[in-house]
Each structure stands twice: as C-alpha cells, then as structure tokens.
Amino acid sequence: MSSGDELLSFARAALRLAQAAGAQEAAVSVGAGVSVELAQRDGRLEQATESRSRSLSLRLLVDDRYSSHGTADLRTEAVEVFVRRAVAATRLLEPDPDRALPPAEACGEARGVDLDLWDDQQPAVDPDQRRAALARFEAAVLARRGCASLRSATVYSGDSRSEGATVFSNGFESFARGTSFGLGASLTLVDAGGRLPEASCGHGATHQADLPGHDALAEELWSLGLRRLGARPAPSGRYPMLLEHYAVGRLLGMLLGPMSGSALHYGRSCLAGRLGQRIGAVGLTLRDEPLLPREAGSRLADGDGFPSRPRTLVEGGVLSTYLLGQYFARRLGMAPTTGSTSNVVLAPGARAMEAIAADLPRAIRVESFLGGNANSTTGDFSFGVRGTLLEHGQAAQAVAEMNIAGNLFDLLERFAEPSSDVHRHGTYLVPSVLFDDIQFSGV
Amino acid sequence: MQAIITDIPPLVDRGAATAPGCGYFERFGVTAQLLHRVLCEALSQGGEDADLFFEHATSTMVAMTDGTVNRASTGVELGMGVRVVVGDQVGHASTEELTPEAMLSAARTAARIATGGGRRDPAPLRPQSYADRYPMKRRWETVGLQERVPLLRTWEAASFARDPRITKVQAYLSDGERVVLIARPDGRLVQDHQPMTVAFVACTAEEGGRRESASYNLAARSGMEFWEDAARGEHMVREAVDRTLFLLSAGAPPAGELPVVLGPGASGILLHEAVGHGLEADFCRKGVSIYGTLLGQRVADEQVTVVDDGTLPGARGAINTDDEGTPAQRTVLIDRGVLRGFLHDEISARHFGVAPTGSGRRESFRSPPLPRMRVTFMQAGEHPPEEIIAGVEKGIYCSSFANGQVQIGAGDFAFFMRHGYLIERGRLTRPIKDANLVGNGPEALRRVRLVGRDLALDEGGWTCGKDGQSVPVGQGMPTVLISGLVVGGVG
Secondary structure (H helix, E strand, C coil): CCCHHHHHHHHHHHHHHHHHHCCCEEEEEEEEEEEEEEEEECCEEEEEEEEEEEEEEEEEEECCEEEEEEECCCCHHHHHHHHHHHHHHHCCCCCCHHHCCCCHHHCCCCCCCCCCCCCCHHHHCCHHHHHHHHHHHHHHHHCCCCCCCEEEEEEEEEEEEEEEEEEECCCCEEEEEEEEEEEEEEEEECCHHHCCCEEEEEEEECCHHHCCCHHHHHHHHHHHHHHCCCCECCCCEEEEEEECHHHHHHHHHHHHHHHEHHHHHCCCCCCCCCCCCECCCCCCCEEECCCCCCCCCCCCECCCCCECCCEEEEECCEECCCECCHHHHHHHCCCCCCCCCCCEEECCCCCCHHHHHHCCCCEEEEEEEEEEEECCCCCEEEEEEEEEEEECCEEEEEEEEEEEEEEHHHHHHCEEEECCCCEEECCEEECCEEEEEEEEECC | CCCCCCCCCCCCCCCCCCCCCCHHHHHHCCCHHHHHHHHHHHCCCCCCEEEEEEEEEEEEEEEEECCEEEEEEEEEEEEEEEEEEECCEEEEEEECCCCHHHHHHHHHHHHCCCCCCCCCCCCCCEECCCCCCCCCCCCHHHCCHHHHHHHHHHHHHHHHHHCCCEEEEEEEEEEEEEEEEEECCCCEEEEEEEEEEEEEEEEEEEECCEEEEEEEEEEECCCCHHHHCHHHHHHHHHHHHHHHHHHHCCECCCCEEEEEEECCCHHHHHHHHHHHHHHEHHHHHCCCCCCCCCCCCECCCCCCCEEEECCCCCCCCCCCECCCCCECCEEEEEECCEECCCECCHHHHHHHCCCCCCCEECCCCCCCCEECCCEEEECCCCECHHHHHHCCCEEEEEEEEEEEEECCCCCEEEEEEEEEEEEECCEEEEEEEEEEEEEEHHHHHHCEEEEECCCEECCCCEEEEECCEEEEEEEEECCEEEEEEEECCCC
C-alpha cells in the first residue's frame, strides 16, 4: 500500500465491513509511514533506525453506542475478525447518541488552498547522503568548541513520510500526505563540582529546504550550552520574566488545555463561563491557523471532517472560542468549532527580544521548564525553571534550581510584551514574551 | 519456576501453525527456520551481535462518565524489530508486516550499521525458561465487556455515595496482554507473556464556589482476578474521593528552600528522577551522567540503600525477561550510602566489563532497547515516621505526586507534589497542594537526614519516558527527611 487510491480503497473496504457487521455509522482512517533517524557521536554513527508503520483506526456507532479501535495487524483475515469483534463489543456498551457523526453537509475540506506538505526530496534521500550530511553537521558543531570543556556532543537527523486516508459513513472522504525533516543536537559540557550541564536544540520542517543551516544550528547550540555554565539558584523574589520562545509552547498548553471540550464537560476547566471575557492582558492574541502552507499542523479538515478555517482563540486578552469538536459541542449544548488546534500562533510585538531585555535593570530569562504542572480546574501552576539572570540585557548569572508558581489568570494579566521574532517549535509559532513581576523561588 | 514458552490460544483467529519451533508467533507464520534466516541476514555485514524482537499486544479500555458506560476502545499491535550491534553502534529497523520479505528487508536495513568484517553464523535456537512473576488466572482475552462494565458502575456509585460534594466522576479500566519473542545469535529464544491492568477514578468536587479535581489509580501485571478482590476498587474510590476533597481546603505552600519530609510510597519519584536516571549506564558510558564517576564512592548517609528490582511478583514494573532476553534481577544501586552499580543493557555491560542487569527495555518493536528502571525504591531505615515529622520546625510534608523530570548531566531534577501538609513545630498543620519541588540529585542524596521504617511500594500506574520511549515502572519509599529542596510555592 502506498498510493492514496490504495489507502482509500482499503479504508472503504473496512467501512463496508463495519457496516455489514451492524454499525450504523463509522469513521475509518488508514495510515502508512516510514521514518528514519540517525544519531552521530564522537565522529561515529551511533544509531540508525528505520521504522515502517501502518495502521487502521475505526470509530463506530452501533445502536447509538460508541467505541474506537486501532490495529496494526492489517492482514485481510485479521482485519475482518477485528472489525467484527469491534462491532460486537460496542453493542455491550450503553447508548450515547451524541457520538453520531456530523451531518454530511457540515463535512468537507477547505478549498482553494495548497498546503504544500509533501517534499519530493524525502523518498529520494539516499542512506549514504544522510550519513554524510550528518557528519558535516557534527563537524560544524565540533568546530565551535573553543575554550569550553566539551564532554560529549551528539547530532541527530531524521526524516519521514506519512500518508493517510479517512472515510466516513456520511460520505466524507479525504486523503492527506506529508513529509517531515528534523535536525538537532545536544552537548554536555564540564562545569565546576562535577556537574555536566547539557543543552540541546532541534528544528523540524515539512520541507528539507526549510531547515536551518548547519552553522546556524551549531551556533545556537553552543550559545545555549555556554549559558548553562555555573548555573545556581538566584535569590527568591519577584522579577520580570522574559520567557524565551523555546518554553512558550508549554505555557500556552496550560491555556489550551482548559479550552478543550473535554475539560469543560468534565468540570476540569478554569475557563468555564469565561467565553467572551477578558482572561489576560490586551497584548495577548492567539490564533489557530490550519491553512498555513508548509507548517506541520496544517490540514484541510479536522478530525470531525469539518473544513479547516483560521480561528481567533484569544483576541486582545479576551477569550474568543472554546475548542469544541462535534461530540463535546453536543454535550455542552454549544455550536462546534474544532476539537483540536492545528498551528497555534501567538501574535508578535514590535521589538526584538534583545531590545526588550536591554530596558530591564534586572530580569530572569527563562529558556526551559523543568518538571512542574498546572491544575486545569483552578489554573494554579508551579514549574521548575532554567535560565539566566539578566541586568540591562547582559547575562549576570546562569540560573537553575528555581521555581515559578502562581495562577494562570494572574500570569496572563502580567503578559506585558511579545517580541517581534517568531520561532517555529513543532506546531507552535511563537515569539518570546515578557511577563511583569513574577514570583521566583530559589535561595 | 515456570516455563515462559507456553501454548496460548490465538488472540486472532488463524489457521494451524505451519512449522514448529518458536511458540506463540508460529500463528503468524514465524518459524525457527525463518528466525535463523533473518538472524543470518542481520549479521551478514559484519555485525557483532543482533536480536529479533517480535511483539503482539492487545488492549481494551472501557470508560464511564455521566452515569453511563459510554466509551470503549481496543487496540492491536503487531510487528517485529531487528537490531544489529557493532561495539556501541546500533542499527535498528522495524516492520509491521510479518512476511519473510519484510523481515529480511528490515534485517538488511539494520545490518548497514556494520561495514564489513567477519560473518557470524547464529547458533541453533534454544527456548529458555525463566521464572514467571505474573501468571494470569483469568486471561483478559476470556473476559467480556459484560464483566468489566459492572466494575465501573460500582466504582462510580461508590464515589458519589462517599460525599455529596462530589459533582463529577469518571472511571476507567484498561487492560492488555503483550507477548514478546526475542531471538539471539547465541541461540537464546525467549518468549514472555506480559499482562497489565490499570484502573482509575477521577473526581471533581465543589464547595462554596470552589472546584477541585483529583484522581487515584491502581496498576498491576495481572489478569482479571486482580479486580475480583472488591477491596481494591473500594480502596481506589476512597483515595480518589478523599484526595479531591482534601484539595478544597488546601492552599499553596510557601516559596523557597525548605526541609521536606517525603511520605511513604509515591515519594519514590524522588529516587526515580534524582538517582535512577543518572545511574542508567548508557548515560554513564557516554560520560554524560553526573553519577558516572562516582562508582564505589560514598554518595549518601549510611541509612540510604537504593534498589531497582524487576522481580516483584505482579508489580507494574516487574519483568520476567528484559527486552534483550536477559532474566530480570534485583539490582542494588546504593548500598548503605555507597554507590555500587548502574543499570545495564548488554552494550553498557560490555563497555564496563560487567554482567547485564536485565534492564534493557523498549517501548515496542519500533525502538531499540535502552537501560531503564523497573521498580525503584529505598530500603526501610529505623526511624518511626512520626519521629521524623516531629523533628522539623518548619517545612513541608509531601504525600502524593504527579510527575517529574531530570537533567542527567547537571543533576537538576524536579517533581510535582499534588497533596501535602505544612509542617510547623513538628506537626502537620495546613493542607497544601500543587507545587513543583526542585533540587540537585547528588546534593539531595547528601541531604537525606532520616530514613523511616515504613517502606511502602506505590501501587499506581507510573510510566517512565526516555528518548521518546515509554515503559511501565514502579517506585517506593519509606518516610524520609531531606534537609532542603526548593519549593515552588507562593509568597
């Protein structure tokens, strides 16, 4: 199975099996993919992995009862047994008619857009070329070792392609395929007291040409690594927090979680009853952008088969939407939006991060979180942080073993200024952000 | 001792096996002769060692919300991976098609890690028998949804009945069986049948405009018989409800460095993050762990003995064999304060010239094995827990945890407390919740002041992530006093 037609016909056949076994409604997805990952350390290829995967997933409605199923065993006779058992098992549940598929007229793909998610280079990549490119990247990393004591550096590359077909019993059909490329590296330095601070960075893209160059990535890696030397806690207190783009996605996750239909329905959302209300500072604007060309989260339709469209999530600090798929929208008695985000874009500001930092006599730049968690019911959070104490934008001390804690709404109220530079981290496209007056605990 | 190679009825209907010799996977057309051919192919480019790892897993989940058992899901995993090893270099390829062509192609791909050298012929395969630590009395495959559904109903009803402030209840039951087969060029052929069940009850409570949620879960390597003891479900419900209600009156702890008393059981997460990961020997052989050079040295007080054990019957982290075919064992990591060992897979064991510790684990056939923890705990000390609390002037007491993380080289770790108490003048006073605690691994070990006599193993469904691979683990701890950790509180 490789082409779209084959996947679609396989999905249609599985749908027919489900219907023949007694399912009134069904949504079937079939996927296939190949991924290759390489790691190189100390001048040698350390690991090469290739994985080939394929899967069938089913969502069934049988006499108003709902279940979902997945299998990697796609032998014809195994699929027949699997589908029959899935339908039979569904009958043993209790009815939940809200699980019905959306009406046919609500489903379809966004039109007139070329998402450009497939790079013809991927299937053509030669194993020897992959290894040679990785060795060149390693050389670029090692060339910058300078005066710092390097313990170990590992460089990584990966590429993959996947194809998927979806068929609903209401007539909706779609086929999508995509490629992805990644390049990353980590290094471990030797510091005082036997500590071995590590740093890593990585970039992903749907097209090979969109990856950063070896030199730029090596530069970024060393810059992150050298920042970690001598890290220790700073004194407890309230500081402006410059949250670097690396860590912004984790924080946004704390906002997106309670926006979901499941959190709202199960009483675990601190955003319940807040739709249309101000939940943060006016500078906070967050959008879901499913139709951006070449972005990893882009899609023509969502999991319910609704055509994709851009959507404002938070505008000027006001909560503009919940993330409601068909099921939870029905449960909550609201109109569906989309059940999941695609590419999450945080609106940038006017000044570069460095300019923002230079204006602050004293601030902590947070580059990553360590552990921590947030309570989606109340918005209370507490995260370990790693970063740098800055004075007028200059590094004064590397910071580790500190925490920030507070409540989501209080934090969003202190959202002071996003930077002008936007960075891609997976499906997040985010600037760095200055927050005023955040409680840090250390020594 | 029980043989691990047993004849288990098919999970998927299929005709009779076509050739004898390799147990369970015969039903997928995998014969001893085919295993030999694929191993030959794997070693054809000069690989020093290799393994074939087959996996067939089935799982079921049933959920109850809003008074109805309205959701179920099932899953099937099937595939195999070929690993070829040259020194510390690894080639790995996996496929979900168990045809000879697909397996030989995977073997050729994995073999490319080697670049010439002598060709090794694999030895004839000999099935191995290891101790069975999780025999099932009632296999999940024989248990219908009709039997699972009443469990959920009972748990849900008991949750609402326990307190009127409970407004929402979700109950889940998941279970699964995984059969793995490992074939090695030295002739080892190891099959293991691994059950797992996890259930949880999640509650939301409201009182005076305040709303809180919490959950409790139980996990075991067992068949359906685990839940036939109704006391287990009752215990889970009590914990879920009481933990939710606890939060209604709990506040944030103070911020800054404080003495921390870790309660028995789940506090083992400290060992997992602050000690265990740093002793996984792949990090040590690469020289990137802060513990890598401390073998044989004193790293903690004499009271501190830390063990990682894969042999606890029925435990979530128990294994009969690791995923390289080495029998599980009990590994002493820290013995009365002295660092005695690392957790090894075969590659790191060869590097250090020691025997593997049965710690080579993988999430699935899609990934090569890595040194991983199993059930990590600190042995009991001598102090009564109340005496440990009584000695703290101002600090915090932690009783439950959500998650943790560690930086292997710097040694910095974090773990997230969900429930606890403020300690004031030797007494537990105000309930506290939701705080991240951070520290440095070796420093935290040195700061262990008192070890209680009340060792408890946590019964929950912990999952450990490393290099994108998740494996089930367990942890345990007696009550322990650490003289200072940074508490992510407020004020």
